Amino acid sequence: MAESQNVSSLPLPPMQYVNNYTDERVKNGTAPKPPTPVSENYNMFGAVFTPDDVIIRSLESQNLRRLHPKVFDHRKELKKINHSILFNFLDMLDVLVVAPGSKKREEKIEDIKLLFIHMHHLINEFRPHQARETLRVMMEVQKRQRLEAAERFQKHLEKVTEILQSCFGSLPDNMGHIDSKIAARMEPQAEEVSKATEGDSAEKQDEANGQKELEVSFYHKDKLMCNLVDSI
Numbered sequence: 197m198a199e200s201q202n203v204s205s206l207p208l209p210p211m212q213y214v215n216n217y218t219d220e221r222v223k224n225g226t227a228p229k230p231p232t233p234v235s236e237n238y239n240m241f242g243a244v245f246t247p248d249d250v251i252i253r254s255l256e257s258q259n260l261r262r263l264h265p266k267v268f269d270h271r272k273e274l275k276k277i278n279h280s281i282l283f284n285f286l287d288m289l290d291v292l293v294v295a296p297g298s299k300k301r302e303e304k305i306e307d308i309k310l311l312f313i314h315m316h317h318l319i320n321e322f323r324p325h326q327a328r329e330t331l332r333v334m335m336e337v338q339k340r341q342r343l344e345a346a347e348r349f350q351k352h353l354e355k356v357t358e359i360l361q362s363c364f365g366s367l368p369d370n371m372g373h374i375d376s377k378i379a380a381r382m383e384p385q386a387e388e389v390s391k392a393t394e395g396d397s398a399e400k401q402d403e404a405n406g407q408k409e410l411e412v413s414f415y416h417k418d419k420l421m422c423n424l425v426d427s428i
Contacts, residue, residue: 252320255313263314270318277315284308 221227237246255262264273288304295301 252317252323255317260313261310263310270322274315274318277311277318281308281311281315284311 217227234247237244239245263277284304284307288301288308291298291300291304
């Protein structure tokens with residue numbers, strides 16, 4: 197008897213999917229192929245669905261009796277259905293008071309149920325229009341935000357331009373003459389450079405002479421110590 201294998205009802209972790217689609221497996225053609233589109237009816241949440249279902253199913257396809265004509269005004273029909281629901285609810289209350297066990301109670305419940313289904317159906321027919329209007333409003337908001345950002349940027353640009361123009365206007369007219377003087381002061385003269393180089397060379401020479409004298413004194417002391425050790 198074969199051992200029973202535990203199969204999880206949850207999908208595999210994402211990394212296991214990623215490992216199945218590495219570059220090498222995709223290049224070699226060994227990666228799993230995507231699932232084929234569903235062509236038959238399937239069950240989801242206890243209801244049967246077909247791939248060819250329209251987004252908004254008609255009332256006739258759901259085996260429901262149509263209470264309004266095919267060409268109609270949605271607003272007027274929704275108001276009519278709303279009034280009909282209120283009237284039927286009041287009638288059902290009268291039936292519950294007079295004869296709660298009669299068949300009229302079940303009939304009124306079915307009538308109210310059908311009216312609510314029609315109202316829900318008419319509201320669903322407004323969904324495409326709602327999606328278009330929502331998208332239009334979002335695009336208008338984005339356009340307004342971008343125009344406001346461009347207007348703020350233009351104002352800042354104008355302010356910066358005014359500040360730069362005021363700065364240029366406050367500068368003196370003889371800026372070229374002042375620049376030449378500053379440049380002349382900043383450039384070192386030849387005499388100062390020669391004096392600096394002579395001073396540096398003299399200092400270096402003094403340091404070298406001191407280093408030599410120190411080495412000679414160390415040499416004499418070492419020589420005396422060696423002679424003393426040899427005499428012992």
